[in-house]
Amino acid sequence: MIVAVRRSLRRALLVAGRDLTVERRQPDGLVAALTFTVTLIFVESLAVGPVEARRPVIAAALFWIALLFAAILGATRSLERELEDDALDGILLLAGGRDALFAGKTLALAATLGIVALAGGSLALVLFDLTVALPFHLVLGVALGVIALPPVVVLDTLLALRLRARALLVPILALPVLVPQLVAATQGTAAALSGDAAASLGWSGMLLAFAIAYTGIGLTIVPAAIE
Amino acid sequence: MTTTTTRPVLTLRLRPWLGSMTLAISAVALVMALVWAPPDAVQGEVARVMYVHVPSAWLAYLAFVVVFIASVAWLWTRAPWTDAVAVASAEIGVLFTGLTLVQGSIWAKPTWGVWWTWEPRLLTTAAMFVMYVGYLLARGLSTDFERRATRAAVLGVVFVVDVPIVHLSVLWLNSLHQLPTVLRAGGGPSLDDRMLATLLVSVVAGTLIYAWLLSERTALELARQARILRERL
Numbered sequence: 001m002i003v004a005v006r007r008s009l010r011r012a013l014l015v016a017g018r019d020l021t022v023e024r025r026q027p028d029g030l031v032a033a034l035t036f037t038v039t040l041i042f043v044e045s046l047a048v049g050p051v052e053a054r055r056p057v058i059a060a061a062l063f064w065i066a067l068l069f070a071a072i073l074g075a076t077r078s079l080e081r082e083l084e085d086d087a088l089d090g091i092l093l094l095a096g097g098r099d100a101l102f103a104g105k106t107l108a109l110a111a112t113l114g115i116v117a118l119a120g121g122s123l124a125l126v127l128f129d130l131t132v133a134l135p136f137h138l139v140l141g142v143a144l145g146v147i148a149l150p151p152v153v154v155l156d157t158l159l160a161l162r163l164r165a166r167a168l169l170v171p172i173l174a175l176p177v178l179v180p181q182l183v184a185a186t187q188g189t190a191a192a193l194s195g196d197a198a199a200s201l202g203w204s205g206m207l208l209a210f211a212i213a214y215t216g217i218g219l220t221i222v223p224a225a226i227e
Numbered sequence: 228m229t230t231t232t233t234r235p236v237l238t239l240r241l242r243p244w245l246g247s248m249t250l251a252i253s254a255v256a257l258v259m260a261l262v263w264a265p266p267d268a269v270q271g272e273v274a275r276v277m278y279v280h281v282p283s284a285w286l287a288y289l290a291f292v293v294v295f296i297a298s299v300a301w302l303w304t305r306a307p308w309t310d311a312v313a314v315a316s317a318e319i320g321v322l323f324t325g326l327t328l329v330q331g332s333i334w335a336k337p338t339w340g341v342w343w344t345w346e347p348r349l350l351t352t353a354a355m356f357v358m359y360v361g362y363l364l365a366r367g368l369s370t371d372f373e374r375r376a377t378r379a380a381v382l383g384v385v386f387v388v389d390v391p392i393v394h395l396s397v398l399w400l401n402s403l404h405q406l407p408t409v410l411r412a413g414g415g416p417s418l419d420d421r422m423l424a425t426l427l428v429s430v431v432a433g434t435l436i437y438a439w440l441l442s443e444r445t446a447l448e449l450a451r452q453a454r455i456l457r458e459r460l
Contacts, residue, residue: 159365159381160365169361169365176354176355176357176358177385177388179351217384221381221385225377225378
């Protein structure tokens, strides 16, 4: 049992490592996600105005909405790259390849999203002139948010992978499922910004629960989901 | 290769009886809701919306749980009738979720003063509605029977997580929506006896409506599957 888990983990790390290596050599997915996040934060803050954008809950919401779309963009780009040179078929032929594909893509997306969150979050702090009351809670909440989004996004992207309308379908499928994660991440970040430690930890716990639940669902169901 | 069969199952023979029984109990529920049950002490006559709103919400939950069970059954057995049940139940679930939102709005205007507001139960229900519209959309985008059924089954399993979230959202977040009245922790139903009886009969009537619609729609889907198989051959 332990050997099998260790083997699956190693396969997942191989897929994630391969993804991150490709991203390091040709960082088009990361650059696209970063540019998109920064642009969206600018546009959203312009739309709500300077006074509203400084409110912790509004600033947190703008940041997480931008990050959510960046996650969808990153996952779609990453899996489209697999289709371009038929690399996907190679992975699927391997024993345990489907689980490894889901877990590896989820890990790689979380790592990419971590970088985007760091850059986008720093920008949001400066742009909105925010004061962080609880820095540790903020980092914890953002880190858990970053691992709570990818399982759902990767699962939905894998499902829609062979469809022509995937650009339309992935947001339609993923966004409603991610509403609780979005609420938890926004409220947790806002609580960390405004100094409510108990609320921040509570929301972070919910994000962790969602991350575990959807990773479990993904690993259980993904062998059936990939065509 | 999947073989599509239309076995004459027991539910198909029960369909005419189910329809008659549904109509009879729905008529009883209607009389109880409009005449027999007393008006609410605070909200007055407007509270009678409850007798359609609560059953609609219950049917939405039930329908999506049935989608989940049928989806697991498809992934397990690849029996086409499970996919037929899943699509039938999803369509009914979307219908009743939509009705729940509309009835809720009609109830909210005189009691809360607005048709729609930022409220966890409303928002999670709306998210659930969009989610299953997406489920039906995803089904429509693929022509291959097995791929479509498998893709839909995976979504049916993933999406069911939203059902407890919708129900428990009023407990987890600050909510304008009232807390559970019948199935509540730490006590029995907090309703007048006649109102409770009317609500329960309405829920039974609603469940029968669901069973009736499910059997009719499943029969249609099985016929459609059989036609596709004939065209394949």
